[in-house]
Structures are given as C-alpha cells and as structure tokens.
Amino acid sequence: MKALRLREAMAAFHYLIDRGAGHVNQNRLRRVLILMTAALLCLVMARVSYGGERAGTGRLTLWFSLTDCPQNVMESLLSSCFRDTGLRVEATGYPDEDALGAAFESGRPDLLYCAQSRAVLLGGGVATDSDAPGTDFHAIGSRVPLLAVNTTLTDADFESIEALLEAANTDTPFLAGGCWADLLYAALSSEGETMLGDPEQDAKNAAWAELYNRLALASFRGGLAVCENAAEYVRQGLVPCAVVYSSSAAGMKGEGFALRPLPLPEGGETRYPAERMGFAVLDRADAKATELFLRWLDGRGAETASAAGLVPDGGAQADTAPGRTLAELSSRGALYWPDTAEPFYRNRASCERALREALDLLA
Numbered sequence: 001m002k003a004l005r006l007r008e009a010m011a012a013f014h015y016l017i018d019r020g021a022g023h024v025n026q027n028r029l030r031r032v033l034i035l036m037t038a039a040l041l042c043l044v045m046a047r048v049s050y051g052g053e054r055a056g057t058g059r060l061t062l063w064f065s066l067t068d069c070p071q072n073v074m075e076s077l078l079s080s081c082f083r084d085t086g087l088r089v090e091a092t093g094y095p096d097e098d099a100l101g102a103a104f105e106s107g108r109p110d111l112l113y114c115a116q117s118r119a120v121l122l123g124g125g126v127a128t129d130s131d132a133p134g135t136d137f138h139a140i141g142s143r144v145p146l147l148a149v150n151t152t153l154t155d156a157d158f159e160s161i162e163a164l165l166e167a168a169n170t171d172t173p174f175l176a177g178g179c180w181a182d183l184l185y186a187a188l189s190s191e192g193e194t195m196l197g198d199p200e201q202d203a204k205n206a207a208w209a210e211l212y213n214r215l216a217l218a219s220f221r222g223g224l225a226v227c228e229n230a231a232e233y234v235r236q237g238l239v240p241c242a243v244v245y246s247s248s249a250a251g252m253k254g255e256g257f258a259l260r261p262l263p264l265p266e267g268g269e270t271r272y273p274a275e276r277m278g279f280a281v282l283d284r285a286d287a288k289a290t291e292l293f294l295r296w297l298d299g300r301g302a303e304t305a306s307a308a309g310l311v312p313d314g315g316a317q318a319d320t321a322p323g324r325t326l327a328e329l330s331s332r333g334a335l336y337w338p339d340t341a342e343p344f345y346r347n348r349a350s351c352e353r354a355l356r357e358a359l360d361l362l363a
Helices: 006-019 026-042 071-085 097-103 116-125 161-167 180-190 206-221 230-236 287-299 303-307 321-331 343-362
Strands: 046-048 059-065 088-094 111-115 137-143 145-150 175-177 224-226 241-245 257-261 275-281
Touching: 059 097, 059 287, 071 088, 071 287, 071 303, 088 097, 097 343, 111 116, 116 137, 116 275, 116 343, 137 287, 137 303, 145 180, 145 230, 161 175, 161 206, 175 230, 180 206, 180 241, 180 343, 206 224, 206 343, 224 343, 230 241, 257 321, 275 287
Parallel strands: 059 088, 059 111, 175 224, 175 241
Antiparallel strands: 046 088, 111 275, 137 275, 145 241, 145 257
16 A cells, blocks of 8 residues: 655645535535534533541542543442542543643642553652652553454454554544554554654654554545544444543443454564553642542452453453453463653653644544
C-alpha cells in the first residue's frame, strides 16, 4: 500500500473542501452522528458522594477521569468503602484528561485516581514517601491496551495491526479509539523500536511513519472515529472495533461485546506495555482519613483491580471480559512495565492531542 504523507493528506482534505462540502451521503451522516454522540458523552462530569460519615472517620475528596475509570465502577468502590468503614469520599469524575488537568487551575483534591506516570508529573504537588519519585502513589493494578470488538458487526480475526488498519480502509467508521499514542507505542515496542511521543521527531523513524501513514489513510477514507468513549461505542454497535484501555471497559457487557489482545505488527514480538494505576495522595490530605482509605484498599487484595479492569499486582483475576483477556496475557508472560519516566510518558498527553487533531482534519 502506498504511504500517505501528512502534507499530501492535508492537501487532499482541503481539495475536497474546496470542491464543495454540501454533499453528504449516508456514510458521512453516520460519521456526524457518531461525533455528535461523542460530544454528548464528553459533557458528562459525574459527582459521587455517600452522605454522612461515622464519628472519627473523616472525609476525603477524590478526582478522576472517566477515561481512567467508568463512573459505575468508582461508584461501586466508594459505596463499598462507606459501607465497610463509614469513610465519606466525595469524588468528581471529569470527562477526559484535559478537563481533569484544567480543574487543577482552581483547586486540588485529597486523592487523585490516575496512572503512575501522571502522579510522577505532579511532582512537588504530591506528598513524598512512595514507590514513584516525588509522589505518594498507591498502585492497585495495571491497565493494558486492548481491542474491543462487536462480533455482531464483524467476525474478522485480525492477526496483525496491518490487517486491522486495512479493514479500517472504508468509507464508514470501522475503528474507534481514544488512545492512538498508546497504540503506536505498543506497536513500536513490539518491533523493538522507541517512541518519544514527539510526532516531529518520531516521524524520522521509518517504523513509526509507516504505522502513522496507515492510520492517516484509514482516517482520510472515513474508517476511523476519534472519541473518548470508544469501548461504549463498540458495546452499542456504533462501530465494529476500538482500541481501548482495559480500564475503560471495566464491567462492560453486551451482545457480541468482546475484548481481545491488541493486534501487533507482523513479525513483532508478543509484548504489551502495562501501566500501573492507583491513588496519588496530594499534600494536605487528612492523614487519618487517608490511612483508613488506603488500609481498606489493601484489605481488598486483587478485588479492586479486577473490578477496575486492571491486572492485579498479585492474586487471581476476576472472570470478566477484561479479566479473562488480561489473565491470558499475564499467563503467557506477554506483559511488561516500561519506565514511566521515559520521554513517551512525559509527552504522551501532547502527542495524543496532536494525533487526534491530525486524524480529525484528515477525516
């Protein structure tokens, strides 16, 4: 397949606009409807609180991104905590990482549910004494990129990422995703390549450029949908496939909804980057209430990780859609834990934004 360079794609995009944007066929309409659904879902900001606390238990505030943990999963966790300990945790779920980051401009919670890489980036704003440099980070498990599939819409078994992106070369949305940077990172890692998270620098790597060109071509032809709630789109049957974090599919069920290992490049090594997730304790958090919350988490063992769609640091994995797939990868020794201080994790957020903007323009 002939590579499609970004500048050539942009030129073609502007040519189509100049030729007249008034023509809208059914496939274009479907894309518009999907994007409208994405916009509506991204407006959600959930607040979860369980009233009254028992004497002496105190209370905590918690922030999290709905892309890191579904609202119902966090609700269940905090409900169990209140029932077992009487500790009240007032949690606010933001629609995405950008909204969560913007909230820090006007306030700070006691706890932040996030990836270890984000806890490290918080740096001096987080209490010390932890397993992550400059943070107090309490890991509960690790998330892994997966492929969500609606088997009522496609029965294809994608043996490689090349096969997946070739199937996405269609004029109607076939592959959704909200973590394109992680898709590229996992694919390059499989080939023994390094990704910096800087598109201008990464484009000099032939392996990165080839994969990006495949993504760009699929987007230009109409086969990609850029969205935060990709797993939900697959569950609802809006798109056949999506690249998702295991955590975003926690607790999901539905006719034909399945989770599979992410297809990797042809000839690549079967290895998947796992990223630790957990609770960062920010400075000035009530020490007694925090200790009670963390002690309660420790007492649950692998239960919390499994419910959140994570690979537990130890113990059995729950028999759920994410759990079965994660257990398979773990038993095959296919998981590894990158150093979250490496350039990719420092640049991931800006890299993801750049990729989305480029893919959106090409669509």
